Amino acid sequence: MLLQGGRSPARSQARRGPGGDLPRQAATLGGRLVTPQEHAAFVRLLKQCPDGPRIELGVFRGATLGLIAKHPGITIGVDSFAGMAAPGKRDTKDGWTPYPLGRLSAPMRDAQRAAPKARLLKGFVPDILPAITESGFAFAHLDMDQYGPTLAALQWVWGRMAPGGVICCDDWFADRDWLAAGAINDFAAGIGRIPETAGRKAWWIA
Known part of the structure; x- marks a missing residue:
């Protein structure tokens, strides 16, 4: 089934152009x-x-990581810096995915400039996770768009949070069963445990 203009329901629901899925009164956060x-x-x-170490999984150009890193402690940023991994079954609907292999690629130097205090790790989730030895995270931000990496990161970080630590996820939708929201x-x-939510943000307090 197509909507007006030839878009399928899946394409319309996951629209990610500038301002996609956002009302007109959108502001900016970390660019x-x-x-x-x-x-x-x-x-x-x-x-x-x-207080304690912070981590972001899904850094892109590092704008949000720069905000997260504004504290005296350790901040870790994890990204492939090569764009998306190959999409899985839960990243595709109607034979289409908004996040094909390599989309949203950005060089590591962009993140280094945006968040000079952060330690950057290059690799795909979940493969890179064993290289992270820190635990007791005070803040974890997940922004990886795809289903598999998001689920793997949640399962990994859940038992590594400090008491009172925040796990915050981007791209949440209550009725979506695919991509990061799924x-x-x-x-x-x-x-x-149902997360607290605000718009597309969903979070738990450990």
Whole structure:
């Protein structure tokens, strides 16, 4: 089935151009379009998290990582810096995916400039996760768009959070069963804890 203009329902639901899935009153957070509600929630969560190491999985050009790294402790940024991995079954609908292999590639130097205090690790999730020896995270931000990496990161970081630590995920939609939102919803069902949400942000307090 196609919508007006030839877009399938899956393509319309996952539209990710500038401002995709966002109302017109969108603002910016770390250089990325977000709603005022999402911006306020993210800033509040950063302020309320305890002291300790922070991590972002899915760095892209590092704008959000630069905000996360504004604290005295360790900040780790993880990204392939080669774009998306090959999409899995839960990243495709109607024979189409918004995140094909290699999309959203950005050089590591962009993230280094945006977040000079952060330690960057290059690799795909979940393969890179064993290289991370830190634990007791105060703040974890997941922004990887695809289902498999998001679920793997949630399962990995859940038991590595400090008491009161914040696990914050991007790209959440309550009725979506694919892409990152599908992973967030499946993880929530598996642990029996519904996340708090604000727009596309979803989070748990450890």
